Every structure is written in structure tokens, then in C-alpha cells.
Amino acid sequence: MRYRSMVQPKLIIHGGAGSSLKGKGGVAALREMLYGILDETYSLLRAGDSAKAAVVRGCQLLENEPRFNAGTGSVLQSDGQVRMSASLMDGTRQQFSGVINVSRLKNPIELVEYLQQERDRVLSDYGAAELARELQIPIYDPITDNRLQEWLQDRQDNFRRSMANVIAEPVEDEGKDDNAGRGTIGVVALDAQGQLAAGTSTGGKGFERIGRVSDSAMPAGNYATRLAAVSCTGIGEDIIDECLAAKIVIRVSDGMSLQAAMEKSFAEATEHQRDLGAIALDAQGNIAWGKTSDVVLAAYTDGDRHGDSLEANPGTQVQPI
Ligand code: GLY
Numbered sequence: 130m131r132y133r134s135m136v137q138p139k140l141i142i143h144g145g146a147g148s149s150l151k152g153k154g155g156v157a158a159l160r161e162m163l164y165g166i167l168d169e170t171y172s173l174l175r176a177g178d179s180a181k182a183a184v185v186r187g188c189q190l191l192e193n194e195p196r197f198n199a200g201t202g203s204v205l206q207s208d209g210q211v212r213m214s215a216s217l218m219d220g221t222r223q224q225f226s227g228v229i230n231v232s233r234l235k236n237p238i239e240l241v242e243y244l245q246q247e248r249d250r251v252l253s254d255y256g257a258a259e260l261a262r263e264l265q266i267p268i269y270d271p272i273t274d275n276r277l278q279e280w281l282q283d284r285q286d287n288f289r290r291s292m293a294n295v296i297a298e299p300v301e302d303e304g305k306d307d308n309a310g311r312g313t314i315g316v317v318a319l320d321a322q323g324q325l326a327a328g329t330s331t332g333g334k335g336f337e338r339i340g341r342v343s344d345s346a347m348p349a350g351n352y353a354t355r356l357a358a359v360s361c362t363g364i365g366e367d368i369i370d371e372c373l374a375a376k377i378v379i380r381v382s383d384g385m386s387l388q389a390a391m392e393k394s395f396a397e398a399t400e401h402q403r404d405l406g407a408i409a410l411d412a413q414g415n416i417a418w419g420k421t422s423d424v425v426l427a428a429y430t431d432g433d434r435h436g437d438s439l440e441a442n443p444g445t446q447v448q449p450i
Contacts, residue, residue: 137432138174138183138319138431139416139430140174140183140318140429140430141408141409141427142170142187142191142314142427142429143315143360143428144159144163144194145197145312145313145314146362146406146426147424148422148423150424156440159196164428164430167187167428167430170316174432180318181219181245181318183318184318185328188316188330189239192235192238192314192330203271203276203332203333204333204334205336206333207288207336207337211272212230213228213271214237214345215331216251216345217326218327218328218351218358219245220325220355220358221324225352227241227252228244228346229251229252229342231258233269234266234268238328240252240260244260279335288336312335313329313350313362314330314331314362315330315360315361316328317353319358319412325353327351327374331345341365342365344365344366348374349361349371352378353378354378356411356412357381357390358409358410359407359409363406363422364403367401367405368403370401373398374407376394380394386411386415387410387417387447388417404421406419408425415447416429416436419445420444422443426438426439427439
């Protein structure tokens with residue numbers, strides 16, 4: 130195979146962070162679903178595709194999974210509308226593109242991929258919608274029944290909750306803030322040529338004020354260079370305040386190991402009482418995840434073995450190459 134003489138590709142994905150997986154369809158089912166997406170995405174890397182192409186495909190698959198808060202299954206904002214944000218960073222070219230608060234699209238990551246080649250690389254609501262129409266991307270309604278029910282329930286409760294659930298399934302303890310979610314999806318890949326890329330996509334926090342901007346379309350939430358790549362999940366404001374993705378990557382660029390960069394960044398986030406998680410890879414093929422949230426839905430593979438963080442305690446973990 131092409132990569133045997135080069136680099137063994139690595140892949141890590143996430144489906145959000147939150148406080149509990151209780152009543153969310155079971156850990157085993159989630160693991161099976163995440164591993165299925167990992168395998169399908171990894172097959173591109175195995176065939177010699179670029180990290181960027183694999184990240185886009187992985188994000189599409191996660192956006193298409195209605196249980197996650199991105200693409201189909203995105204949470205509704207305070208006015209009952211879905212507005213999605215996404216970004217892609219090509220580590221080799223150190224080039225970022227993104228869309229902010231875009232509606233009526235199936236896969237925001239596809240628009241973000243197109244923007245990689247453009248002069249204007251980050252577009253917000255109206256501009257992103259104009260571009261989607263120019264590209265003749267079909268109009269699509271990403272609202273699912275579960276997300277609509279969640280919003281209607283919260284309307285009955287006079288919008289008491291500040292966020293939606295991490296997994297879009299009927300919840301047993303509806304209305305409790307301690308069951309709130311911080312949903313996002315993300316993919317980080319290292320390809321056979323040693324190139325890194327990161328992508329992140331979200332429907333936002335859920336029930337938020339119109340015009341609120343997510344970290345998922347900022348370098349705080351998604352960042353990559355030739356040396357490291359990171360995708361974040363959690364409360365966007367917390368991620369922005371820590372500037373988490375860029376901070377981890379820059380620490381690695383300045384000479385820290387990925388493990389040290391993750392440990393220092395998560396120690397700071399814990400001290401500041403942030404609610405977040407991140408997945409990461411470095412150019413040597415080290416795979417890492419970290420979280421201050423109780424749960425982060427991360428899964429990874431080196432092509433031979435799978436691993437995940439579904440039942441792990443808060444903290445950080447780096448898998449050596
Ligand atoms: N991290 C997703 C958001 O807060 O929008």
C-alpha cells in the first residue's frame with residue numbers, strides 16, 4: 130500500500146461533549162456508530178487520499194447522523210430556526226475557511242471546502258446562503274422531529290434551558306440544565322504524505338440568541354499547521370476564552386510535545402472552570418483527546434486498532450504512535 134513507505138495515516142473524530150450519556154441510546158450503539166464512521170473515513174486515507182479530503186468526508190458522515198448536533202439533527206436556536214457553522218483548516222497550507230450561521234443546507238462542510246480556494250474564505254449567514262445558491266447546492270431542511278420536540282418542550286418551560294442535549298434522542302430528565310449538551314462534530318486526520326487537517330461543524334448551543342457566533346468557525350475551535358491539528362467541542366464561549374485549538378497547536382509549533390501541550394491547556398481550562406473537549410493529532414502520528422466535560426464522544430484509529438473516550442474520566446490522553 131502507498132502509505133507503507135511513507136506515514137501510517139491516523140484519524141480521530143468526535144460527536145460532541147456533554148454531561149451524561151444516560152438515556153442516550155447506549156454506549157455500545159454510539160461506539161458502533163462512531164467506529165463505522167471512522168472506518169469509512171479511514172478507507173480514504175488508506176487509499177492515499179489527502180487529510181483534507183478525509184476530514185471533509187468524515188464531517189459529512191457525522192453531519193448526516195441525526196443524533197449529532199451538526200447538519201441533520203442540528204439544534205434549534207431561540208427563534209426555532211437552525212443556523213449552522215463549520216470550518217476546515219488545511220495544516221500544510223495553514224489555510225482556514227468557514228461558514229457562520231448558515232441555514233437550509235445538508236452539509237455545511239461542503240461549502241467550507243469550496244471556500245478553501247476562494248479569496249474570501251469565511252462567510253456569514255446571508256453571504257453563505259448566496260454562495261450556496263450560486264453553486265446550486267440543493268435547499269435542505271436539517272430539522273429533525275427530536276430536535277423540534279426538544280425545542281417545543283423548552284418553549285413550554287418558558288425557555289428555561291440554556292443549551293440542547295448532546296445527543297438528539299428523547300431524554301428521560303428533560304428540562305434539567307445538568308443534562309445540557311455541547312454538541313459539535315469534528316475530524317482530525319494525518320495522511321500518508323504526513324499532511325494534517327482539521328474540520329469542525331455544529332448547530333450551535335441550542336436555544337441561543339439570534340446572531341450568536343460559534344467557536345466552530347473560528348481558529349479557537351478548529352486549527353491546524355504542518356505540526357499539529359485540533360478540533361474542539363463544548364461551550365463555544367469557553368473554547369473562545371481559552372482560544373483552545375490555536376493554543377494547543379501553537380504550543381506544539383513552539384516545541385512542546387502534543388502531550389505537554391494538551392496537559393497544560395487542559396490544566397488551564399480546568400482552573401478556569403471551562404466546559405469543553407478537544408481531539409488532536411501531531412505530525413509524528415500521536416493521537417490525543419482531552420476534556421473537562423464529563424463526556425466527550427471521541428473515537429480514533431491507526432488503521433489497525435480503534436479506541437475511544439466514551440467511558441473515560443475527565444482529563445487528557447495521548448496515544449503514542
Ligand atoms: N461548540 C459549539 C458551540 O458552542 O457553538
